[in-house]
Amino acid sequence: MIEPDFLRTTRTAYDAVAGLYAELFANALEDHPLDRAMLIAFADLVRANGGGPVADLGCGPGHVTALLHSFGLDASGVDLSSEMIAIARAAHPELRFEVGSMTALDLTDGSLGGALARYSIIHTPPEQLPQVCAEFxxxxxxGGHLLLAFQAHDDPSELAKSFDHKVALAYRWSPDRVAALLNETGFTETARLRQVAPPDAERDFPQAHLLVTKV
Known part of the structure; x- marks a missing residue:
């Protein structure tokens, strides 16, 4: 199977900045209580549904995977970048990390109690998003739970708008349109969080979290 160009370019870009990225975002959640609250709610829901393995899809250097583990989840990480995975394995040797793509996950059908895709769908071309949602x-x-986080826009007439991400081509998503796509795929929405950008933010983009459940 021929690998799509966007996967190769995204992997190459993140391989090149993996070390710097790991340093910059090591403590990224400390000043974001609402982000942490969504992760805590996600973890609580997974445990209430009987637990089960949880995959952090697009895990980067693994700091959020480790946080999920600290919440009592059987968490592992998957990332497109082998350099990111190497950093994650070195930093968190007690956890499992594998190289992989959200377009074709090396996971058994129905094997997860939860999945997290935190700012990792942003590099997916809009035409590929239905395939990624189907994999989720x-x-x-x-009854498994999926938590998505992404940069957002407020125009429901468009699924995605590209923006000048510093690492690789990226897209902001319409929360309404993404929620509708997830519904069509077989999920039901549990909760949604929209955060406006703070005044000192580098980009004036809202952020969105969508928490959905597999029907």
Whole structure:
């Protein structure tokens, strides 16, 4: 199977900045209580549904994977970048990290109690997003929970708008349109969080979290 160009370019870009990225975002959640609150709610829901493995998809250097583990989840990480995975394995040797793509996950059908894709769908071309959502649905058990986070825009007439991400081509998503796509894929929405950009933010983009459950 021929690998799509966007996967090769995204992997190469993140391989090149993996060390710097790990340093910059090592403590990124300390000043974001609402982000942490969504992760805590996600963890609580997964445990209430019987637990089960949780995959951090697009895990980068693994700091959020480790946080999920600290919440009592059987968490592992998957990332496109082998350099990111090497950093994650070195920093968190007690956890499992594998190289992989959200377009074709090396996971058994219905094997996960939860999946997190935190700012990792942003490099997915809009035409590929239905395939990625279908993969999320495939690997989750019935009643499993999925938490997405992404840069957002407020124009429901467009699914995605590209923006000048510093690492690789990226897209902001319409929360309404993404929620509708997830619904069509077989999820039901549980909760949604929209955060406005703070006044000192580098880009005036809102951020969105969508928490959905596999029907």
């Amino acid at each position: 649905h495939r690997v989750l058990a019935p």
